[in-house]
Amino acid sequence: MDTERLEKLLEGVRRGKVSVAQALERLRHMPFEDLGFAKVDHHRPLRQGFPEVILGEGKSAGEIAAIARALRRQHANVLITRLSPEKMAALKRRLKGLRCHEQARAATSVGRPIRVLGRGTVLVVCAGTSDIPVAEEAALTAEMMANRVERLYDVGVAGLHRLLDNRARLFSAAVLIVVAGMEGALPSVVAGLVDKPVIAVPTSVGYGASFHGLAALLGMLNSCAGGVTVVNIDNGFGAGFAASLINRV
Numbered sequence: 261m262d263t264e265r266l267e268k269l270l271e272g273v274r275r276g277k278v279s280v281a282q283a284l285e286r287l288r289h290m291p292f293e294d295l296g297f298a299k300v301d302h303h304r305p306l307r308q309g310f311p312e313v314i315l316g317e318g319k320s321a322g323e324i325a326a327i328a329r330a331l332r333r334q335h336a337n338v339l340i341t342r343l344s345p346e347k348m349a350a351l352k353r354r355l356k357g358l359r360c361h362e363q364a365r366a367a368t369s370v371g372r373p374i375r376v377l378g379r380g381t382v383l384v385v386c387a388g389t390s391d392i393p394v395a396e397e398a399a400l401t402a403e404m405m406a407n408r409v410e411r412l413y414d415v416g417v418a419g420l421h422r423l424l425d426n427r428a429r430l431f432s433a434a435v436l437i438v439v440a441g442m443e444g445a446l447p448s449v450v451a452g453l454v455d456k457p458v459i460a461v462p463t464s465v466g467y468g469a470s471f472h473g474l475a476a477l478l479g480m481l482n483s484c485a486g487g488v489t490v491v492n493i494d495n496g497f498g499a500g501f502a503a504s505l506i507n508r509v
Contacts, residue, residue: 266306293330297323300330309377309508310405311336313497316343316366321350328355328369338369339404341397341497364396364496368404378407378507380434382500385423385450387416387440390465394496395439398461401500402437407507417445430454435503439496441465444476451485457506460490461499 272278291303301312311334314327324340324347331338341364343351348360351367360367382402386395392413402409410433415423423430423446430436430453439461440446447460460483462476469475473493480490491498 295326295330298327300327302331302334302336305336310501310504311338313401314338314340316340316347321347321354325351325354328358332369332371335371337371337374337404338367339401340367341365341401343367361396361400363393364400365393366397366400368400374404374406376406376408378402378405378434378504379509380507381408381410381432382435382437382503382507383410383412383429383433384437385412385415385430385439385446387414387442387446388418388465389414391439391441391463394461394463394494395437397496398437398439398500398503399496401497402504402507405501405504407504415446416440416442417449420449423449427453435459435506437461437496437499437503439463439499440480441473441476442467442470444479447480447488447490448483448485451483451488454487456487457503458485458488459499459502460488461496462490462493464494 269278269283273283293300293302304312311331314324316324328338343365348367352358352360358367358369384395384399386392399409399411412426412429433456435457436450437459438447438450441463444462447458451458460480462473462480464473477493
């Protein structure tokens with residue numbers, strides 16, 4: 261339950277259109293609903309402004325579907341991350357109206373229209389096409405959290421003219437999510453150009469000495485550019501969530 265629905269419920273009680281018993285029934289599953297294998301946090305929209313997100317890794321399709329149904333019963337918008345193609349196919353059979361986002365390896369179910377709340381635009385920038393799955397996870401998360409999102413892909417430092425050709429887009433963004441693998445240099449370059457927050461996302465893309473993203477992570481943590489904040493390797497969701505919080509301030 262989010263703030264808007266709670267206000268309507270309390271207003272209904274005040275006007276006598278909703279009885280106390282009816283209000284209690286609607287609030288019965290707050291702050292969480294125990295499904296046995298999972299405790300679904302229905303209080304999270306009130307605390308953080310967005311419902312609980314389902315991590316698809318480590319869960320069966322049946323478990324994911326049960327959690328999604330519990331969120332849907334509360335009219336919450338549902339975001340499921342880190343889904344394999346097999347789980348996507350199984351969930352589409354189990355959950356009517358589920359939308360799958362293959363590039364982001366995610367699925368969504370929108371129970372309520374998403375009204376843009378972010379003050380500006382979140383720009384998701386990625387170095388190479390191999391980084392797109394992580395970038396799309398970040399972009400989808402920011403979109404589900406009611407932000408205007410733009411994408412600028414394949415503008416890595418191996419061809420810096422591609423990035424500089426889009427300076428106007430970089431300058432106009434309120435928050436930038438910059439996704440890169442290999443040596444992870446792109447966030448430093450972007451942060452050296454703009455006066456807005458830059459959230460750097462290292463990816464596990466790269467050859468042997470990249471150590472599955474560790475080289476990019478360390479490069480971003482040691483950035484000489486000010487204003488760079490770094491999330492964990494391949495954590496597009498965390499970057500999208502953080503960008504949304506910044507964009508609402």
